[in-house]
Amino acid sequence: MKNQITKWLSIILPLLLGVFLIxxxxxxxxxxxxxxxxxxxxxxxxxxxxxxxxxxxxGCISRAYRWKFSLEHMGxxxxxxxxxxxxxxxxxxxxxxxxxxxxxxALVLKKYDNIPFDKAFGxxxxxxxxxxxxxxxxxxLTFFVQFEAVKKFVLDKIPLRETxxxxxxxxxxxxxxxxxxxxxxxxxxxxxxxxVSGLKEGMLSxxxxxxxxxxxxxxxxxWVSYLAMFYITIFTLKETSNIGFGAILxxxxxxSITIAVTSSGxxxxxxxxxxxxxxxxxxxxxxxxxxxxxWISQILLVVITGIISIFLLPILNRKK
Numbered sequence: 001m002k003n004q005i006t007k008w009l010s011i012i013l014p015l016l017l018g019v020f021l022i023x024x025x026x027x028x029x030x031x032x033x034x035x036x037x038x039x040x041x042x043x044x045x046x047x048x049x050x051x052x053x054x055x056x057x058x059g060c061i062s063r064a065y066r067w068k069f070s071l072e073h074m075g076x077x078x079x080x081x082x083x084x085x086x087x088x089x090x091x092x093x094x095x096x097x098x099x100x101x102x103x104x105x106a107l108v109l110k111k112y113d114n115i116p117f118d119k120a121f122g123x124x125x126x127x128x129x130x131x132x133x134x135x136x137x138x139x140x141l142t143f144f145v146q147f148e149a150v151k152k153f154v155l156d157k158i159p160l161r162e163t164x165x166x167x168x169x170x171x172x173x174x175x176x177x178x179x180x181x182x183x184x185x186x187x188x189x190x191x192x193x194x195x196v197s198g199l200k201e202g203m204l205s206x207x208x209x210x211x212x213x214x215x216x217x218x219x220x221x222x223w224v225s226y227l228a229m230f231y232i233t234i235f236t237l238k239e240t241s242n243i244g245f246g247a248i249l250x251x252x253x254x255x256s257i258t259i260a261v262t263s264s265g266x267x268x269x270x271x272x273x274x275x276x277x278x279x280x281x282x283x284x285x286x287x288x289x290x291x292x293x294x295w296i297s298q299i300l301l302v303v304i305t306g307i308i309s310i311f312l313l314p315i316l317n318r319k320k
Contacts, residue, residue: 103121254272
């Protein structure tokens with residue numbers, strides 16, 4: 001019962017936050033501003049959105065192809081088609097319960113390629129670690145390149161006392177958890193260690209694999225495609241087409257983090273996109289229209305590829 005409540009809260013709370021932000025933001029707009037937002041939708045050049053979706057799909061293809069290197073290192077083979085469809089299903093599932101897509105990816109390969117769940121999931125965790133390192137690098141780069149924007153948008157809004165308390169409590173809980181993990185003989189801990197051993201193999205596969213350079217190449221390609229996809233979208237509206245690289249990098253990071261934290265970015269993505277673009281002289285009405293256009297297009301891609309993959313998986317893997 002407790003797990004069910006937690007599951008539903010993880011779905012409902014981000015949606016409620018999105019609804020609140022949408023109401024709070026658009027309630028402040030005048031009828032003229034709302035009309036202006038609609039005008040931006042009508043005048044948008046959706047050719048650039050189509051190009052961005054093609055680039056986004058190439059990134060997804062590269063992610064599916066990259067996955068096979070860590071799996072092959074552990075002695076498992078899966079078809080590219082299954083990898084791609086598993087990734088697509090994972091993106092779709094992530095729109096419901098945050099981070100649940102990783103489990104669904106591993107389950108797909110368990111079902112159709114008979115790859116042990118813990119090994120497949122371990123390789124996915126390794127991917128997330130590598131991707132987090134890249135994201136951290138981009139955050140540090142943005143911090144130094146666009147310090148003033150980061151300071152106004154983030155640092156100035158974080159209460160120092162609350163931040164210190166969060167760090168102290170979080171650090172204490174982490175130390176307690178580590179002590180229990182390494183020294184406790186509780187059955188639950190012993191069982192957890194057995195599962196972690198399988199995850200370790202998947203995670204270390206990145207470091208020990210023979211084809212680590214192709215893996216690194218695809219990692220770079222994936223993130224370049226993400227950034228290129230976002231860059232192309234700025235030409236959708238005339239007002240955003242001339243923003244500089246710093247604004248593009250800052251907006252891209254805000255959007256990426258928003259989607260990662262809220263699972264789908266519903267409501268939060270357009271609002272925060274408008275706020276960050278406001279620092280670069282883009283009117284809030286333009287920023288809102290831009291945010292919604294980019295968000296809706298990406299969500300439609302995720303939904304379409306995810307649903308198609310769900311239907312194709314059993315058909316393409318039908319045993320003869």
